[in-house]
Amino acid sequence: MGFHSLEQICGLCREQKKSFYQVILEDDMKERDVTQEASHRKMNQMWQAMQEAAREYDPRLKSASGLSGSDGGLAAAYYASKDSLCGSFMGEVVTTAIQMAESNACMRRIVAAPTAGSCGVLPAVLIPCRKRFGLSDRQICEALYVAAGLGQVIASRAFIAGATGGCQAEIGSASAMAAGALAYLRGGGAEAICDACAIALKALMGLVCDPVAGLVEVPCVKRNVIGAVNAMTAADQALAGIHSFIPADQVIDAMREVGEKMDASLRETGLGGLAATPKGQTVRL
Amino acid sequence: MNIFEILGPVMVGPSSSHTAGAVRIGNITRKILGETPVWAEILLHGSFAATGSGHGTDRALLAGLLGMEPDDGRIPRSEEEARAAGLAWKFIPGQLRDAHPNTAVLTVRAADGRTVKVQASSLGGGRIMVNQIDGIRVDFTGEKPTLIVQNEDKPGVLAAITYALSAQDVNIATLQLYRNQKGGYAFTIAETDSDISEEVLSQLREMKGVLQVIRIASEEEG
Numbered sequence: 001m002g003f004h005s006l007e008q009i010c011g012l013c014r015e016q017k018k019s020f021y022q023v024i025l026e027d028d029m030k031e032r033d034v035t036q037e038a039s040h041r042k043m044n045q046m047w048q049a050m051q052e053a054a055r056e057y058d059p060r061l062k063s064a065s066g067l068s069g070s071d072g073g074l075a076a077a078y079y080a081s082k083d084s085l086c087g088s089f090m091g092e093v094v095t096t097a098i099q100m101a102e103s104n105a106c107m108r109r110i111v112a113a114p115t116a117g118s119c120g121v122l123p124a125v126l127i128p129c130r131k132r133f134g135l136s137d138r139q140i141c142e143a144l145y146v147a148a149g150l151g152q153v154i155a156s157r158a159f160i161a162g163a164t165g166g167c168q169a170e171i172g173s174a175s176a177m178a179a180g181a182l183a184y185l186r187g188g189g190a191e192a193i194c195d196a197c198a199i200a201l202k203a204l205m206g207l208v209c210d211p212v213a214g215l216v217e218v219p220c221v222k223r224n225v226i227g228a229v230n231a232m233t234a235a236d237q238a239l240a241g242i243h244s245f246i247p248a249d250q251v252i253d254a255m256r257e258v259g260e261k262m263d264a265s266l267r268e269t270g271l272g273g274l275a276a277t278p279k280g281q282t283v284r285l
Numbered sequence: 286m287n288i289f290e291i292l293g294p295v296m297v298g299p300s301s302s303h304t305a306g307a308v309r310i311g312n313i314t315r316k317i318l319g320e321t322p323v324w325a326e327i328l329l330h331g332s333f334a335a336t337g338s339g340h341g342t343d344r345a346l347l348a349g350l351l352g353m354e355p356d357d358g359r360i361p362r363s364e365e366e367a368r369a370a371g372l373a374w375k376f377i378p379g380q381l382r383d384a385h386p387n388t389a390v391l392t393v394r395a396a397d398g399r400t401v402k403v404q405a406s407s408l409g410g411g412r413i414m415v416n417q418i419d420g421i422r423v424d425f426t427g428e429k430p431t432l433i434v435q436n437e438d439k440p441g442v443l444a445a446i447t448y449a450l451s452a453q454d455v456n457i458a459t460l461q462l463y464r465n466q467k468g469g470y471a472f473t474i475a476e477t478d479s480d481i482s483e484e485v486l487s488q489l490r491e492m493k494g495v496l497q498v499i500r501i502a503s504e505e506e507g
Contacts, residue, residue: 002286028288042289049295049356063299065339104298107341107361112411114291116301122292148288155286161409163302177291214336216299270336 002031004156006194006248009149013190020180020190021142024149043141046111050100050123053110057099061106065283067217069106072099089128090229097124097228101221114151114160114173117216120224121174122147125182125231139185146184147177150197157249158256162209163268165259167220171227172204172255178231183238198244198251200234205251206258208266210273213283219274294411296355302387303333303340306407308360311349313415313427314391314403316501322393323371325350328379331386333407343376346389350374355411388416421465421472427501429458429476434489435497438464438471445492446473449485470496 003009012023028039059073075098078084079091086094100120104110110119126140151160154173159165179200180193188196204227212218238244244251265272274280296305315321327346329337337343341361348363351370359366367374381388385406394400404417415425418433425431432450436442443462450457456478464471481500489498 024288031287032289043292046289046292046295063339064341107297107299107304107344109295109297109356109358111295112293112301112305115410116296116298116305119298144292145288148292151291152286152288155291160291163409213339214332215339 002152002156003027003149004153006150006153006197009153010190010194020149020184020193021145024145027149028145040141043144044137047137047140047144049109049111050113051127053100053103053108054096054123054127056108057103058108061102061108063105063215063217064107065213065215065217067105067212067215067283068102068221070102071221072102075099089132090232092128093124093228093232094225096127097121097224098221100124101224105215105217105221113147114155114177115162115170117162117220118170118174118224118227120221121171121227121231122178122181124224124228125178129182129185133185135185143181143185146193147181150180150193151177153249154201154252154255157252159259161268165256166262166267167207167209167223168201168204168255169259170209171223172201172207175204175227175231175234176201178228179234179238182231182235186235186239188235188239192238194248195242195244196235196238198246198248199237199242200231201248201251201255202244202246203230203234205255208262208273209268210266210275211268211270212275212280214268214270214275218280290410290412294355296411297345297357297360300340301411302407302409303337303342304345304360305355305411306387306409306413307333307342307345307389308349308353308355308357309411309413309427310389310405310407311346311391312352312354313349313405313413313501314393314401315350315352316427317403317415317418317433317499318393318395318399318401319499320395321352321370321372322350323373323396324394325372325374326392327374327376328381328390329376330379330381330384330388330390333387333389334378346391347372347374350391350393384416385414418472421463421470423463423472423474424461425474425476428503429478430480430503431501432475432477432481432485433499433501434473434495436471436473437494437496438466438468439494442471442492442494443473446475446489449488450475450477450481453482453485455479455481455485
């Protein structure tokens with residue numbers, strides 16, 4: 001019933017000669033007492049909902065506070081017409097992340113992954129990769145099991161809410177989950193998945209949760225971008241054979257320790273960091 | 286946490302605690318009343334009061350009272366939907382003692398004049414906890430099928446409940462008893478592993494001392 005360590009998952013992969021995806025799938029079947037088909041059907045619903053949310057982005061929308069909206073349209077136009085620094089593929093990642101996070105701020109339907117505030121990270125890497133590498137829905141769903149399994153261990157050993165662990169727990173966790181999913185999709189085994197997860201989480205460790213006026217908008221929308229881009233570079237490092245010196249479980253434990261030491265003003269209270277800047281203070285509801 | 290608490294829920298943004306959780310609080314209040322209310326007075330406490338309007342907490346609570354689920358695309362315009370459905374409402378900011386930061390107290394009235402007062406908290410990730418019904422402390426999430434029996438605080442009610450459930454082969458997962466005072470009113474709350482049949486409900490409603498029987502079906506799991 002859920003895993004408490006990535007080492008435990010990797011051990012099962014080795015002993016039973018199963019993929020990371022299979023181990024998580026079988027655990028879900030046991031945990032929720034469902035068939036493989038029922039489990040996959042539900043995962044596919046999540047994936048379809050992510051794609052639908054991306055398709056339905058409306059650049060004319062503004063959030064209730066007026067802080068979010070329309071940047072997704074600017075990004076799309078820029079990457080389509082200019083010789084951008086990141087290129088068209090990474091441009092699509094950036095654009096999807098902004099659009100999904102803006103949709104969330106504007107009360108559209110999204111998939112919390114692991115939270116609503118970090119909902120842009122996974123779709124931002126999966127949707128462009130599906131197109132570029134010609135992946136099937138089935139393959140993407142398998143990768144989502146990998147992501148969910150990583151998230152489960154992070155939630156069990158540390159936290160996935162900004163209010164308890166800062167933004168590292170939300171965007172950091174989403175990024176680590178996405179990095180593992182990407183490593184899996186590009187042929188990485190359990191070890192590469194854990195390395196990708198560890199590298200992504202380390203890169204965002206310490207990130208505080210300092211939303212202006214306490215709203216999931218500034219800086220949350222743009223932090224979805226760094227979560228997605230960081231997942232891509234972390235997965236590429238792991239696939240190149242680069243290892244994380246600190247094992248993934250210990251990275252998660254360190255993230256917990258950092259989160260616990262974080263001052264309350266930096267944990268989704270809207271009191272510190274960017275929220276406390278003069279400009280941030282001008283936003284009142 | 287199962288993997289669909291990590292990936293999911295599918296929900297209308299922007300916040301799983303302030304929006305999705307708020308929809309669930311409204312929805313479970315409606316289930317406790319047994320129908321869509323015609324009047325609702327909603328007290329918002331803590332972070333719900335401070336950042337609720339920017340997170341759509343008000344619209345989310347109304348949407349739930351209308352029977353919507355957290356993924357319903359109509360949540361942003363639930364105020365219009367409420368007016369169309371004949372639901373009038375009022376929000377008041379408030380201070381509760383010893384309450385979770387994301388807490389709401391909903392006093393709702395049905396068309397026939399019955400009222401119920403529900404205090405519930407949004408715990409994060411869209412998960413909720415009902416803390417009080419009509420001022421009596423309770424603790425349940427609504428994640429499992431739930432049977433709520435309000436009765437006079439007399440011997441025999443609990444035995445009747447467990448007998449009725451076991452006769453239908455329904456396994457009780459958790460069981461809680463609360464009362465306002467000895468010999469006063471009591472709530473018995475059973476969370477079960479499978480759905481509770483209409484037969485159990487009518488059997489319990491006929492019992493002497495039973496004032497009210499409420500069944501809350503678990504949310505549909507795909």
